[in-house]
Amino acid sequence: MASAHHHGSPDGDDPAWTVRDSTRKEYPAFAAVFAEAIGMPVELLLDGERDFPSAEYDRSLVALDGERIVGTTTAYSLTLTVPGGPRRAAGITDVGVWPTHRRRGVLSALMRRQLADLRARGEKLAVLWSSEGGIYGRFGYGPAIRxxxxxxxxxxxxxxxxxxxxxxxxxxxxxxxxxxxxxxxxxxxxxxxxxxxxxxxxxxxxxxxxxxxxxxxxxxxxxxxxxxxxxxxxxxxxxxxxxxxxxxxxxxxxxxxxxxxxxxxxxxxxxxxxxxxxxxxxxxxxxxxxxxxxxxxxxxxxxxxxxxxDSLWVRLVDLPGALAERSYATPLDTVLEVTDRYAPWNAGRWRLRADGEGARAEATDEAPDLALDVSHLGAAHLGRGSLTGLVDAGLATEHTPGAAARLDTAMHVPRAPLCGTSF
The missing domain is CATH 3.40.630.30 (Gcn5-related N-acetyltransferase (GNAT))
Structure with missing residues (x-):
């Protein structure tokens, strides 16, 4: 589960933390940092991994202060059900920062590196369970399931x-x-x-x-x-x-x-x-x-x-790819202006078109119908978010009247989503 104990630096600028891949041999030290960050006995992690191995050591990252591990995160290779069928997703977990290194940009450095790695692997979506709701929105994750x-x-x-x-x-x-x-x-x-x-x-x-x-x-x-x-x-x-x-x-x-x-x-x-x-x-x-x-x-x-x-939070790692691989309930042709602080390749204007044959999202210079953050699209991705509610709250901006409602209708699914597997 993603941890609740660290927020990165207040201004969002990363100091010169070294972030590198971790190894199987390093797992006890990795687990010790994560366990301390969330206040749980490290034996629970070590015993669970010994009895039921599931860690993907080649997907683990550590942040270092000199030679000392002060931050951790890892990812699982998952298959997630989304509108349109099962799709690949990265399940983010074991996010921890040593308590004396909170609010110094360690988490920001880990998140930036991890998102770049996910993109390089061709994963369009990342998901996590957040143990505290105030952290992961700033990294582009949106609460997609209640x-x-x-x-x-x-x-x-x-x-x-x-x-x-x-x-x-x-x-x-x-x-x-x-x-x-x-x-x-x-x-x-x-x-x-x-x-x-x-x-x-x-x-x-x-x-x-x-x-x-x-x-x-x-x-x-x-x-x-x-x-x-x-x-x-x-x-x-x-x-x-x-x-x-x-x-x-x-x-x-x-x-x-x-x-x-x-x-x-x-x-x-x-x-x-x-x-x-x-x-x-x-x-x-x-x-x-x-x-x-x-x-x-x-x-x-x-x-x-x-x-x-809130259970599962969703993050679009590859925005045009993720929007194109889901299905839509109604035809759609809209231009979105998206901000994305931690995955700048997603930022900009995208024309999203969907019909009975599929969907595509392409970069465009056209005037936007709706301006929003990538986290808002993540919250709506599984079919039950309300972009109209975000417009009403002043968190998203509608340039064309009804644009949010049309996108809500197109992304809607009849059954409420559910995630019965925490990680």
């Missing part, structure tokens, strides 16, 4: 009578390892239905399903509820049960880590299974899209308590 955690009191966890229920479906409760192959196949099958999903590699599944005691937070072991139809699995839920009593009464909680379904009836079966566990007075569910079916399936949705947050 999602939520939910809690539902057991007494009110009743679905509508007309919710689709299929008697041909069965629910099996088991250890996740016993059905891992089916779980992975279901995720691959359903991920393209929501923009923002990351197609998980085997090592990522190992980390997700590894049931470490520290991840349980007092609850029991991770369980998998697998919904099967006549031909194949149709959904799964990964959850834990907290066993708790107060004053002689059960106060247990069901904590769902992930719910994935290929059909509406499978989703209903999973929710009704989670809500039916005995001795639980509350169910909590992590990583739900803003329009998750639960928001309309509950008989009384008022009892669904949501805690919203």
């Amino acid at each position: 999602q939520f955690h939910a809690t539902v009191p057991r007494a009110h966890a009743v679905l509508r009578p007309d919710a689709p229920r299929d008697p041909a479906l069965t629910v099996e409760l088991t250890d996740p390892g016993a059905v891992r192959e089916e779980i992975e196949e279901l995720h691959r099958r359903t991920a393209p239905l929501r923009n923002g999903q990351i197609l998980r590699k085997p090592g990522w599944w190992g980390r997700l399903l590894h049931d470490a005691e520290r991840d349980r937070r007092g609850a029991g072991p991770l369980r998998a509820a697998l919904v099967r139809g006549p031909d194949r699995a149709e959904g799964y839920a990964l959850y834990r049960v907290l066993h708790k009593w107060e004053n002689g009464l059960p106060e247990g909680e069901v904590r769902a880590v992930e719910v994935v379904s290929a059909t509406p009836a499978a989703r209903v079966a999973l929710y009704e299974h989670v809500f039916s566990r005995d001795l639980a007075t509350e169910a909590s569910l992590e990583h739900l899209a803003e329009d998750d079916p639960l928001t309309v399936l509950l008989a009384n949705p008022r009892h669904l308590v949501r805690t919203g947050f």
Whole structure:
């Protein structure tokens, strides 16, 4: 996860920090700096990488003060679902600056170098999870997904009578390892239905399903509820049960880590299974899209308590390439004037045209219809940002009336994006 503890120099000018590639041999020192920056035990990083290797050491960068590492960042090679289909993306993580070197331009130096490296690799998009929302906008990232955690009191966890229920479906409760192959196949099958999903590699599944005691937070072991139809699995839920009593009464909680379904009836079966566990007075569910079916399936949705947050932030590394590789809901012909402080190759005026045959963005000298920052396009890239809202706030400038609304309409997707994989 990207760290929240450093902002670069106040004036944005980088002092002469040396930024260079890191190595596998250097990983313990790299991990020590990142762990100190975000205040976590370094053993968590070292143990995780030992048990479930996923680091791409040739994509790691360090900033140096003399010979000492004072800043870190790395990238994963990801496949991300975007409007138009899965696309390559760089997943930025392990961003850290040694606490005594904050606000001195270390992060700025790392970000500049990293963006140049991503461009050289031909990656058009970069994405990250920001542990603090005030940092990454200045580096061109925009919050592209809002999602939520939910809690539902057991007494009110009743679905509508007309919710689709299929008697041909069965629910099996088991250890996740016993059905891992089916779980992975279901995720691959359903991920393209929501923009923002990351197609998980085997090592990522190992980390997700590894049931470490520290991840349980007092609850029991991770369980998998697998919904099967006549031909194949149709959904799964990964959850834990907290066993708790107060004053002689059960106060247990069901904590769902992930719910994935290929059909509406499978989703209903999973929710009704989670809500039916005995001795639980509350169910909590992590990583739900803003329009998750639960928001309309509950008989009384008022009892669904949501805690919203921004998850995935998106950055256009290659602006014309990224705009051309996504799909658009309506034909479009508009000129954008874009500012980009950390990737100057994106700055300038671009004519974006889209029709039924595809899209293209080309440099132009024509008068702009809309002036905005590259971070604003990143926030809109997965189909649910509001450029009109940015114009209303005075953060983007509309030179042609209705230009923002037309671009919003063209970029819009019907389903809210979701990212269920943090990194």
